[in-house]
Amino acid sequence: MDRIKILHIIKSLGRGGAEVLLPETLKLHHQEKFEFHYIYFLPWKDQMVQSIEEAGGIVTCIKASNNLSLLGKSKEVIHYCKENNIDIIHCHLPWSGFLGRIVSLRTTIPVIYTEHNIQERYHIATKILNKLSFNFQSMAIGVSEDSSRSVLENIKPKIPVNTVLNGVNTEYFRRNSDKSERIRKQHKIPEDACVIGNIAVFREQKAIPDWIKAFKEINLKHPEVYGLLVGAGPKEDEIKALVKEHKLEDKLILPGLQTDTAAYFSAIDIFMMSSAFEGLPIALLEAMSMECCVVSTKAGGVVEVVRDGENGSLCEVGDYRCLAGKASALIEDPVKRKEYQVAARKRVVNNFSLKRMVDELEGIYFDFMKGDHGNNK
Structure with missing residues (x-):
């Protein structure tokens, strides 16, 4: 045939x-x-x-x-x-x-x-x-x-x-401690530091300025936390200028466009997404498969995957203070953070x-x- x-x-x-x-x-x-x-x-x-x-x-x-x-x-x-x-x-x-x-x-x-x-x-x-x-x-x-x-x-x-x-390929997107260690050493992130991250194309849809505002508030409350904002795109110059304006250069790392995203997901504890709108974002599914704890806006298909209070935390679109507050709560509660991480992978493996x-x-x-x-x- x-x-x-x-x-x-x-x-x-x-x-x-x-x-x-x-x-x-x-x-x-x-x-x-x-x-x-x-x-x-x-x-x-x-x-x-x-x-x-x-x-x-x-x-x-x-x-x-x-x-x-x-x-x-x-x-x-x-x-x-x-x-x-x-x-x-x-x-x-x-x-x-x-x-x-x-x-x-x-x-x-x-x-x-x-x-x-x-x-x-x-x-x-x-x-x-x-x-x-x-x-x-x-x-x-x-x-x-x-x-x-x-x-x-x-x-x-x-x-x-x-x-x-x-x-998402749940076999490929598995958390890997060796990859996490490599990324943390490469970017001089302490082994025990909590890392908040996002992997995205830097365009209007992703509302990265809101992400930076949220990270700024988190940084003020938890100066020991690091950020990994991975990607590139049409808003890249604006993003870099905002990082400098908020004096976050020492704690918010912009590695640029990366092909080995699984390594960066492995180094991220909390995957924070600030999107204004979405279909069903692949990066979100990958992050959950990698046992990242999710804090996200209720953009489009996000609500079809993340169950607020069960396998992640959700905020209204544009509410960066809510993102900061919910991320901070998970930084302060590592037990709850671990529960969300395990539940996130289970949700994706079973349904996506x-x-x-x-x-x-x-x-x-x-x-x-x-x-x-x-x-x-």
Whole structure:
């Protein structure tokens, strides 16, 4: 039997949550049954390319300088599909979704779109384009119940909308004391110091200024605590300026973009997330799998994972004082902190494993090949 050929289309292959999932899911897919292709458009955002190729994927960059030029690449994508006998196209994030819908109108190839966010948070132009074009595809998948709800309420699509919750490789993302020791030595963090951390792309959505404000309050109450703020992005200069403004250079470490995130998670005791909005954040699932104690805002799908007072602590979006207060309480109560850490991993292992996610996606692909994909789930 010939393998089913899946083409993933995504704007870039940088280190965002949607992008990171592609090589991780590929490692668990049944590649004797599927052949996976990937097209991306921003050549300077290619951090995931090597990981995908090493896992067995076929990656192609069709260069585009911006969103509008990306939409002009439909002929090249259609040509690629014909040359490689693609059976199903799977698009991620809005502009790749728009392109996929154009391809769908001009071919008979079924197009699936994964929605990683909620409609309410998109720019008005993106929301309008989404609403006008959404039915020009075969199916939509929400990465959280909140993402699916938002599509159903705001777009009211005529196509099926399924929910496939994001997952994490719980075998890979396990706490490792040797890695923790290495990171702490590298950044001169005392072995017994409590570390508050975050791993994120520095963009508006993540509300990193709120994170820094919260850490400042924690630092005033607990000067012995260290911070690890791992990542890079468009807000990087602003973040560095805020760290300097608040005189946190000695206690808040910015290691930049890192590929071995598991090592940094191992060194983090409390994973504090200040996001203004989310789909179902991969970094959160990874942190919980790594037994980090979670303090987070109630952004999007976060509330589908973190149960306040059971496996973490939650605050309203924008309430950095609440983040500081709940983190401080856990610094002062190591027994409760340990309870949350154990419960966090148990929650992810039982409900958000990557294998479960891969199995559900493969089920959808098989249904498409049989022509059985007509119901919302």
